[in-house]
Amino acid sequence: MIKIDNLHKKFGKNEVLKGVDLNIPEKGIFAVLGPNGSGKTTLIKSILGMVVPDKGKIFIKGKETQQNGAYRSDIDYLPQIANFPNNLGVKELIKMIKDLRGVNADYDELIKVFKLEPFLNKKLNNLSGGTKQKVNIVLTFMFDSQIVILDEPTTGLDPVALIHLKNLIKKEKEKGKTILVTSHIMSFVEEISDEIVFILEGKIYFKGNLQELREKTGEADFEHAIANLLMKDHA
Numbered sequence: 001m002i003k004i005d006n007l008h009k010k011f012g013k014n015e016v017l018k019g020v021d022l023n024i025p026e027k028g029i030f031a032v033l034g035p036n037g038s039g040k041t042t043l044i045k046s047i048l049g050m051v052v053p054d055k056g057k058i059f060i061k062g063k064e065t066q067q068n069g070a071y072r073s074d075i076d077y078l079p080q081i082a083n084f085p086n087n088l089g090v091k092e093l094i095k096m097i098k099d100l101r102g103v104n105a106d107y108d109e110l111i112k113v114f115k116l117e118p119f120l121n122k123k124l125n126n127l128s129g130g131t132k133q134k135v136n137i138v139l140t141f142m143f144d145s146q147i148v149i150l151d152e153p154t155t156g157l158d159p160v161a162l163i164h165l166k167n168l169i170k171k172e173k174e175k176g177k178t179i180l181v182t183s184h185i186m187s188f189v190e191e192i193s194d195e196i197v198f199i200l201e202g203k204i205y206f207k208g209n210l211q212e213l214r215e216k217t218g219e220a221d222f223e224h225a226i227a228n229l230l231m232k233d234h235a
């Protein structure tokens with residue numbers, strides 16, 4: 001579904017991606033993990049065409065992304081920091097994004113699940129961080145693309161909203177979607193992920209399922225297994 005060949009990206013002298021090779025098959029939840037600043041968002045933005053790599057190729061469904069931007073309409077994206085226009089109301093924003101995208105959007109159920117009805121006519125700058133994130137989630141999941149990319153989707157969510165988010169992600173996977181997610185919340189990653197993709201020193205240091213991760217690190221506990229990989233950073 002997503003194939004990345006020898007991807008390089010630097011910002012000034014800061015070499016962030018140093019030859020990333022990655023193959024993400026169809027259907028499943030793939031967690032992109034790594035230390036702060038390791039390049040998770042840079043990798044995601046490269047897939048989305050929001051960062052232009054210095055070298056390397058990205059293929060989505062077999063088609064090279066740099067040659068045709070049309071593939072982007074096949075991806076639903078939840079950004080780490082959503083910069084909403086603050087003077088818009090929630091309902092107006094939802095409608096605006098729907099019209100911009102120009103495809104079918106289904107948001108009534110999502111608004112209900114995340115209990116956003118009381119906020120529909122409120123301006124975005126009057127909302128709490130967690131409520132803004134719920135709006136961010138609605139804007140992502142109201143579409144029905146084959147690929148879903150979620151950059152830190154749990155930020156600011158209360159435990160009830162977190163449960164709804166997890167159910168939503170699992171439900172989307174059952175529809176056959178390919179979901180890429182970054183998060184620093186290990187219990188969340190452990191519960192939802194089929195595979196872990198771990199970035200270290202600009203490359204994919206590990207890719208495999210939870211069992212393979214346990215075997216590689218010798219740690220039965222997921223959080224300790226990830227910490228074990230993270231500590232390789234300081235070796």
Ligand SMILES: Nc1ncnc2c1ncn2[C@@H]1O[C@H](COP(=O)(O)OP(=O)(O)OP(=O)(O)O)[C@@H](O)[C@H]1O
Nearest residue numbers: 011012014016034035036037038039040041042043
């Ligand atoms: N537009 C940019 N200009 C300059 N440097 C950038 C830019 N975007 C990212 N970087 C740098 O690239 C490195 C990787 O950043 P990135 O946001 O991809 O990391 P991350 O793994 O997502 O981090 P975190 O876990 O903290 O969210 C960092 O050192 C960051 O400062």
